[in-house]
Amino acid sequence: MKTLIEIIKEHITYRKQIGKLALANLVKTYRGSALGWAWAFVRPVVTIFVFWFAFSFGLRAGGDVDGFPFFLWLIAGFIPWFYMSEMISGGAGCIRSNKFMVTKMKFPISIIPTFVSLSKFSVHLILMVVMIGIFIVFGYFPDVYYLQLPIYMLMMLMFFTVWGLFAGMLSAISKDFLNLVKSVRQAIFWLSGIIYNVQNIDIPWIRAILSYNPVTIVATGYRHCFIDKTWFFEDLGSIRNFFIVYIIMIIGAIWAYKRLYKDIPDVM
Amino acid sequence: MSQPAIIFNNVTKAYKLYRNDRARFLSLFSRKVRYKENKVINGISFTINEGEGVAFFGRNGAGKSTILKMITEVSWPTSGEITVNGRVSALLELTAGFNPEFTGRENIYLKCNIMGMSDEEVKKVEQEMIDFANLGDYIDQPVRTYSSGMKARLGFAININIEPEILIVDEALSVGDKAFRIKCRRKIREIRRRGDVTFLFVTHAANFAKEFCERGIVLEKGKIKFDGPIEEAIAMYEKMV
Numbered sequence: 395m396k397t398l399i400e401i402i403k404e405h406i407t408y409r410k411q412i413g414k415l416a417l418a419n420l421v422k423t424y425r426g427s428a429l430g431w432a433w434a435f436v437r438p439v440v441t442i443f444v445f446w447f448a449f450s451f452g453l454r455a456g457g458d459v460d461g462f463p464f465f466l467w468l469i470a471g472f473i474p475w476f477y478m479s480e481m482i483s484g485g486a487g488c489i490r491s492n493k494f495m496v497t498k499m500k501f502p503i504s505i506i507p508t509f510v511s512l513s514k515f516s517v518h519l520i521l522m523v524v525m526i527g528i529f530i531v532f533g534y535f536p537d538v539y540y541l542q543l544p545i546y547m548l549m550m551l552m553f554f555t556v557w558g559l560f561a562g563m564l565s566a567i568s569k570d571f572l573n574l575v576k577s578v579r580q581a582i583f584w585l586s587g588i589i590y591n592v593q594n595i596d597i598p599w600i601r602a603i604l605s606y607n608p609v610t611i612v613a614t615g616y617r618h619c620f621i622d623k624t625w626f627f628e629d630l631g632s633i634r635n636f637f638i639v640y641i642i643m644i645i646g647a648i649w650a651y652k653r654l655y656k657d658i659p660d661v662m
Numbered sequence: 663m664s665q666p667a668i669i670f671n672n673v674t675k676a677y678k679l680y681r682n683d684r685a686r687f688l689s690l691f692s693r694k695v696r697y698k699e700n701k702v703i704n705g706i707s708f709t710i711n712e713g714e715g716v717a718f719f720g721r722n723g724a725g726k727s728t729i730l731k732m733i734t735e736v737s738w739p740t741s742g743e744i745t746v747n748g749r750v751s752a753l754l755e756l757t758a759g760f761n762p763e764f765t766g767r768e769n770i771y772l773k774c775n776i777m778g779m780s781d782e783e784v785k786k787v788e789q790e791m792i793d794f795a796n797l798g799d800y801i802d803q804p805v806r807t808y809s810s811g812m813k814a815r816l817g818f819a820i821n822i823n824i825e826p827e828i829l830i831v832d833e834a835l836s837v838g839d840k841a842f843r844i845k846c847r848r849k850i851r852e853i854r855r856r857g858d859v860t861f862l863f864v865t866h867a868a869n870f871a872k873e874f875c876e877r878g879i880v881l882e883k884g885k886i887k888f889d890g891p892i893e894e895a896i897a898m899y900e901k902m903v
Contacts, residue, residue, distance in 0.1 A: 414775045418761065425763045500735040500750065501776060568687040653690060656738040659731075660677060661686070 397652045398644075401559075404502040412505060416512040423513075434517050435524070438476050442469055445589055459591075460622045466532060468589065470620040471613035473525050474550055475588045477518040478609055479579060481511060485558030486575040489566040489658070496566075497659050504651060507558030515551050522547075529620065539619050542626050546615035549633075553608050553640055560647035563654045567661055586610045611636045665747065667828055667860040668710040668733060673742035675703035675728055675884075702728050704884040705742070712748070712827075715854060715861040717871035717892060719899040720881035726864045729881075730830050733862070748827030748860065749777075753818060762806035766797055766816055769805055773820050787823050794845070795819035815842055822849055828860045829853065850874060868896045 405412070424431050446465050459467040488510040495501045522543075526536060565572035586592075586609035595601050604610050611632045618624040626633060679698040680686040689695040703725045710716055718726045731737035732744055734752045760769050770791055774784040792801050795816045797808075805813065822829070831850070847870075853859050854874055865871050871878065871892060878895020880888040880902070888898045 410780070411776055411778070414772070418764070418772050422761055422763050495776070497736055499752075499776065564690075567690070568683065570684070570687065657678075659736050659738070 397648045401504045401648075401651065404504050405508065408502060408505050412509045412512065415505075415509040416516065419510060419513040420516060434520065438473070438521060441476075442472050445472070449589070462534070462621050463532065466529060466534070467617070467621050469525055469528065470617045471588050473521050474518070474546075474612050474616050475583065475609070476521065477514055477550065478554060478612065479583065480514045480517075481554035481558060482561075482579050482582065483576050484510060484514060485554060486561035486565045486572050488558050489562040490572070490662075493662055497662055503563070503655050503658060504559060507562050508555055511551065511555040511558050518547075525620075537623075539623050539625070543616070543619050545626055546612055546619065549608075549615070549636060549640075550612045553612075553636070553643065556640070556643050556647045560643060560650050563647075563650040563658070566658045567654055582609060586613065588613055605632060606635045606639055608636055608639050665712050666709045666745070667712045667714070667747050668708075668862075669743075669745040670706050670708050670729075671743040671745075673703055673706050673732070673739045673744060674701060675725075675732065675737070676701045676740045702884050703732075703739070706884070706886055707742075708879065708886065708889060710860060710862070712860055713857050714877060715863070715875035716877045716879060717863045717865060717875040717895065718879050718881060719866075719871075719895060721902070723883075724881040725884045726881060727832065730832060730862065730864060733828070734830065746828070749824075750828045750830065751777075751821045751824055751826030752830040753821050753832060760805045760813060760817070763804055765804055766795070766801040766808070767792070769816070770820055774824060777824060779824065787825070791816075791819045791823045794823060794849070796842075811839070818846060822846075822853075826859065828862070830862045832864045847873075868900070871896065 424433055427433060429436070446468055449468070450464060457464060485507055488507050489496060489503060492506050492510075495506060496503055526540075529536075561571070561575055565575065585604075586607055587604065588609070592601060592604045592610055592614070595604070614629075614632065615626065618626065618629065676699045678686075678689075679700055680689065680695070681697075685695050685697070689697065702723075706725075706729070718729065720726050728737065730752065732739055733746055734750055735746070761772060764772060767788075770788060771781065771784055774787075775781075795801070795812075795818075797812055797816065800808065800812060805816070808816070829850075850861075851874070854861060861874060863871060863875055875892050877890065878888070878892040878899075879886060880895050880898050882902065887902075888895055
């Protein structure tokens, strides 16, 4: 508890720097190449195209979902995945890649995952605008269900920022952990129902486990807004599950932070 | 009487040496993992007052850098207490912390922002930093195009012009060419004359130390061997070597 208050205090003290660092982190990623900002879109576009192609033509599985073309159903869950995927591995590597802030200057470690997460989230915001644009082009205009988007966006941001602290601390001390996270990322993608509906799984216990998977909950939440037009209060079970997992994540992050923040500068 | 700027109260720093990184990771979950302790700082106490100039002497591994790191708060003591009052600027590794894709000017803003200055505050010292670094047109070029000497000059210019209350210099005066070194010395002399900046200096060069500091601390194997007037400290250190 004391550690949590300390972390929050550090965030308040450094609130101005967080914004500046998030921006710098963003600019750093995309500067230095001729296409620059375009790279923020190239990867998502290519990935989504590949999956859409494979499902629609290769597997012939891409039928309409809830009256929406498969393509739209796919991107509704894929766009949040890009942020989540970036955070799973990038969050784990965030302290390592900002090593100089830990070992060369006075700077609170707990801030690093926050600004890394915010910079990736701002890319997500731009992709969201693009996605809403695509829906409009297909003739599906924003409706009242879009109002609940901020809830799911905030849930996603909160969860993966805390994950960044947890995984960043552990990865800073152990490269094995970082490698583990990186290799599990693909698995999470295929297991979490980004490209299929987890409700279609026949085996109940698998469905039960996945109902606690934050990646699944967020992707499903986005689809509630865009595709199946469900209110979050009609699906309170997953919100409850999300917060159970979230609290466990917070406890894990605080444990890792408390245990390691004094050692990390010496080890790195 | 001036206020104490830095107080070390019975400070010990021990590094835990594990057999390998795997053992270190396992130690997170189990207290049974064995490790050796290497005490680099062993029960040190001293007080440095505001405006004082103190030189640290000692052979490699005596604990000088560790003490400075702990003052900069990038390293934590294993036991004991450290109190630091005032903004610390450390000229430890000058080229660290630059963003290679950013221009020199952007790096000035970024670095000052991280240290807690607002854009308005940076604007006031920006020109002074640029003049001091003397990079010409390169100031608006990405730092990755800089030579190592240019990076060091920019780093020095930033750190010395942010108006620190505690200035730490770790043999950084040997960057750049002769003209730049003279400029650095002049700047430090100017800061020392103002008398409100606490100055900590790690060096092997006795004549510099004598010029900037009135007090010397000699370290040996993590303990203070001598703490007193600079001349006696230098004499003691030279006898040791």
